[in-house]
Amino acid sequence: MPEQPAARLVDAARAALAGAVATLMPVACAGCGLPDLAICGDCRAAITVDSATEVSRAGLRVHAGLEYGGVPAALIGAFKDGGRADVARVLAPALSASIRAALAGVPRAASGARGAGLLVATVPSTPAALRARGYRPVPMLLAECGLRPAPVLRLARDRDDQAGLGAEARAANAEGGLVARKRLDGRRFLLVDDVLTTGSTLLEARRALIAAGAGVEALAVLAETPLRLERRSGSSR
Numbered sequence: 750m751p752e753q754p755a756a757r758l759v760d761a762a763r764a765a766l767a768g769a770v771a772t773l774m775p776v777a778c779a780g781c782g783l784p785d786l787a788i789c790g791d792c793r794a795a796i797t798v799d800s801a802t803e804v805s806r807a808g809l810r811v812h813a814g815l816e817y818g819g820v821p822a823a824l825i826g827a828f829k830d831g832g833r834a835d836v837a838r839v840l841a842p843a844l845s846a847s848i849r850a851a852l853a854g855v856p857r858a859a860s861g862a863r864g865a866g867l868l869v870a871t872v873p874s875t876p877a878a879l880r881a882r883g884y885r886p887v888p889m890l891l892a893e894c895g896l897r898p899a900p901v902l903r904l905a906r907d908r909d910d911q912a913g914l915g916a917e918a919r920a921a922n923a924e925g926g927l928v929a930r931k932r933l934d935g936r937r938f939l940l941v942d943d944v945l946t947t948g949s950t951l952l953e954a955r956r957a958l959i960a961a962g963a964g965v966e967a968l969a970v971l972a973e974t975p976l977r978l979e980r981r982s983g984s985s986r
């Protein structure tokens with residue numbers, strides 16, 4: 750008996766729904782590919798952080814929750830470049846541990862807890878990366894940590910009208926770097942990024958904040974790339 754048009758419509762609707770559900774509910778572990786789980790127990794254990802580590806890059810002291818490589822690298826890759834926004838939730842505790850450790854090094858104010866009065870700054874995504882992902886990875890991780898960054902930095906665009914810029918912005922423009930959106934005199938920042946490699950990105954972000962009059966009190970990243978692995982890290986911003 751030939752298939753009825755109505756039945757084909759139902760099949761098409763069912764297929765569309767299955768596609769939508771597969772998009773909403775991951776069907777393979779983002780770390781190792783094990784089917785039917787968003788993240789498996791082994792991969793979850795691999796990113797469980799007892800304490801953050803402090804590393805030195807580009808003259809900066811930076812705290813990191815994870816070492817970039819293996820399962821953490823697979824999960825971060827899935828999160829940043831594999832469309833797996835759901836992985837933010839499982840990565841967030843490692844960033845949280847890193848931030849706590851970074852804040853522990855901030856001198857306590859006369860009154861208030863460590864980190865009180867600090868704003869959180871992040872490195873802006875490029876427009877191309879934002880278009881490709883549809884979300885901003887670091888602010889998304891921070892939201893899972895209960896923090897919201899202040900959108901104080903922007904990419905210095907190649908074709909910014911140089912005449913309208915101050916000396917610092919012109920310099921950043923020339924370097925293809927970052928620039929603050931406004932003066933930040935007296936503001937103090939915790940600077941957060943996802944993957945630390947050479948430290949040049951954080952160094953540039955810190956430079957732009959300081960150029961705008963801000964202070965940078967602490968730096969925290971989700972993961973640091975051990976120097977011996979530098980050449981292998983290929984996570985895009």
Ligand SMILES: [Zn+2]
Nearest residue numbers: 778781789792
């Ligand atoms: Zn797994």
